[in-house]
Amino acid sequence: MSNDAPLRIVQIAPRIEPGSGVAGVAYELERALSAAGARVERFTLAQARGHARPPRTRIGHVWEVLWFTISGTRRARAFLRARPDAVSICHNDAMLGDVYVNHGLLQASMRARGNYLWRMVRNPLHLFTTGRDRIRYRGGRHRMVIALTEGEARLLRATYGAVHAPIEVIPNGVDVDRFRPPLPAERTRARREWRIPDDDWVAVFVGHEFDRKGLPLILQALPQADGVHLLVVGGTTEMIRDARADAARRGVGDRVVFAGRQSDVLPALWAADALVLPSAYEANALVVLEALACGIPVVATAVGAAPDLIVDGRNGYVIDRDVAPLAEALRRVRDAGHGAFAQECRETAVELSWDRIAERYLRALARVRRERTDGRATP
The missing domain is CATH 3.40.50.2000 (Glycogen Phosphorylase B;)
Known part of the structure; x- marks a missing residue:
């Protein structure tokens, strides 16, 4: 040979x-x-x-x-x-x-x-x-x-x-040809799929294990992050029912959309302004790379690829797994406005x-x- x-x-x-x-x-x-x-x-x-x-x-x-x-x-x-x-x-x-x-x-x-x-x-x-x-x-x-x-x-x-x-x-x-920043019409079409108004600032959560990936923590943080809406992708019928009830108890039910399981996560990323993933453990969450390739910043805990990829204030924030730092990071990304991190996010993904x-x-x-x-x- x-x-x-x-x-x-x-x-x-x-x-x-x-x-x-x-x-x-x-x-x-x-x-x-x-x-x-x-x-x-x-x-x-x-x-x-x-x-x-x-x-x-x-x-x-x-x-x-x-x-x-x-x-x-x-x-x-x-x-x-x-x-x-x-x-x-x-x-x-x-x-x-x-x-x-x-x-x-x-x-x-x-x-x-x-x-x-x-x-x-x-x-x-x-x-x-x-x-x-x-x-x-x-x-x-x-x-x-x-x-x-x-x-x-x-x-x-x-x-x-x-x-x-x-x-x-x-x-x-990551497939940087498929996962890319959306055109304005593509973003509008993706938001209409879940009846998200054009001017809402939306963070997307993607995961089928709500507890390990931190959805309950996000729902706790939302009351401290005014103006932040949440699109939840994944979960079973029972998990979504419990999470919807949790959101209602915290007074943020009208700011959370449950999309359920999706065969293609791309429209959800195109509809969002940021990805939020406060996981307790990840080996290397693919959705982090996919979000960066789409030009949206990532707010995540220091597990999996996040600490290797995310630079605070440039393409997102790496946070401790607690309510206060999560709410603070969401407010910072929201205040920066849609597209503020897009170039840095895309450049990070292209390297991978x-x-x-x-x-x-x-x-x-x-x-x-x-x-x-x-x-x-x-x-």
Whole structure:
């Protein structure tokens, strides 16, 4: 295998498809690596099973994780054996791959939600995942681990101690052609979808886990941030009902619009003047990058990519997870006016376009291939 030959890459993940989450990241990375000249293949549940996947249910999800970890690993190994020149990237569940991309730490996420021990014990899948990942990181299954932020790299070491494979920090990217500042007509059309008046100043919250991502905190802060309206994207019917009642009790019900789950977050970003995300834990919230690419500032806690990306007063504010600093940051962004941060926000996002992120992956994968060519064993 020549080190000068174009890279052949296999991505391993339960799903690789447009959208959000791990599946969406793998999909965008596939596109960017292919555009850069690499030959990219995929190994997913569909390839492993050889037939269409079943509908997604809670029980089905548990079974898929178990199946892809055990049987999927065996079948992926055979798939890679037939492609000895390929460098492999694993995104989730399977216990092999030259490179493993850490998309988040279950233990950190559970601690952020509170009642850690109860949450872990009541869900056997959490215990299985914790044990599996300890084997992954301590047992030397991969030649390289990619963390999405410097903070996540530190958290990996704090959680698992001596991670055998070297850790490289490569953030997620963003499609800067799709996520861009809206034209005036596009912004007006997006606001009309949720009956938002043109002169309302709107912060958007995006997330399906209201508590961990901080929606209750935002509702507490709204009474201290006059003139700030809130567009809430995500949540179940029950979660929205409870949050709507909370907003009404605090006297801000008329300033909050619940959009529910949306297959495409772009119209919500175009309708907004800022993104607010006071999360307790994030590995690397894609919506932060998407908001910046759309030219809107971000008010977020110092988790995930926010402390690496946000510079106070230039493209948003990084805050403590408390009501007073959140309300103060919302007032500052509101007082600056729509578009005041747009150029800085956009410039931040362009630095993390998927084509630039793909270049960083290619350099890392080339190093891995050289190690394999030199005959070095997996650490």
